[in-house]
Amino acid sequence: MSKGPQRIRGTQDIWGEEADRFQAVVAAFERVRRLYAFSRIEIPVFEATEVFARSIGETTDIVSKEMYSFPDRGGDSLTLRPEFTAGICRAYLSEGWQQHAPLKLATHGPVFRYERPQKGRFRQFHQLDAEIIGSDAPAADVELLVLADQLLHELGIQDGVTLNLNTLGDAATREAWRAALVEHFEAHRADLSEDSLNRLEKNPLRILDSKDPRDRPAADSAPVIDAFLTAEAADFFAAVTAGLDAAGVAWTRNGSLVRGLDYYRHTAFEFITDRLGAQGTVLAGGRYDGLIESLGGPPTPAVGWAAGIERLAMMIAAPEPARPQAALVPLGEAAEAAATGLAAGLRRAGIACDMAFKGNMKRRLAKADAAGVRFAIILGDDELAAGEAAVKDLRSGEQFRVALADLAGALVAR
């Protein structure tokens, strides 16, 4: 095997088709985000640890054992972001962006979670992220969902994916429902898996979507949230579903869809596929009206979602690799210099072209062909003397002479 430093577990070196897929996902997101007038935001890759600890919830696995936290040289505890939402809310507060509310924000980039890598799961992975901060209108939830739906359509993966939708109600609803669930599961303690007994202490809602067959009877017979919804919460959810219907976005109600993170309220959703093994969630989010308050800010309503770029990239059709239109093939030193000038001219004219750093004609032609280049521009002493280049169409094999001054135009014309 190779020696030298190795890639850190759970990180990736991405090149070739994989990189093209990644780029295609990001490009689609940037395009769609503009259509919905979301502005781009950039935030730090690391934050004070408390930003995540206070917002995400001390009891979640993310905070308790999956964060990359470290003391900096000054002794402060910093953490590599495990998600975008908390950092964006911190920025909203510390930069005084309340004055711009409601704010529609989008970003993408690396996030970090210390987990055991598996299919579609990495320690450094990448997310798309969209948030609306400062609006308590159900229309905000709807817009975010329609945006997500359009993104998946533009990526061509809507067929394998369904939008699962639920409401967690407002704070009062959630409290009442949670109490009822605890009571229900306490009564079925004997039937539950060890994992779920654990969840009962830490996050009882999670028992509802347990994969363990032993938990299913108790989970399926558990009280549903609808009975506990306050009138306001019920109205809110009705407005969201009506909006989705109006926008023509397909959705299915999933009463056992809950969120792992403490800050969610009202709308919760996941776009789920069966094409990625155990990692079925492709895009997920919801409303988190309590988060900014938990960071020490004023009560501020907000909604958002995040999607794993790697997971999306695995699902899309392979994109056409970008290939240059032409390759320069100089023969000899004089031609090499002339070709350098020609290449610069073509590129300034907006024509993508390539020129190998060295090699004989055979090598250069083979390289151009392997790269999928359409035209080889051959420059030798004969051509130079005539002020022309030999242009070879590598697809048809036909070859013709073009005056150097007309090169760019000739290539565009063909």
Added chain:
RNA sequence: GCGACCGUAGCUCAGCUGGUUAGAGCAUCGGUUUGUGGUACCGAGGGUCGCGGGUUCAAGUCCCGUCGGUCGCCCCA
């Protein structure tokens, strides 16, 4: 943190119940073609068989450990 499977050239893999100098395809480089690619043919370079220990006359092949990979559980995008 737990479980299962896997770890042989740059890549994908073969190597039968342990037995002389470990193979193939692709890729790379060179040649058939000293100014013409994509096809074909010939040739070359490249591996302490993840690492460490053990069993054996003998280990890529068996055993233990360790590291890494893959998939699943937990959790989550």
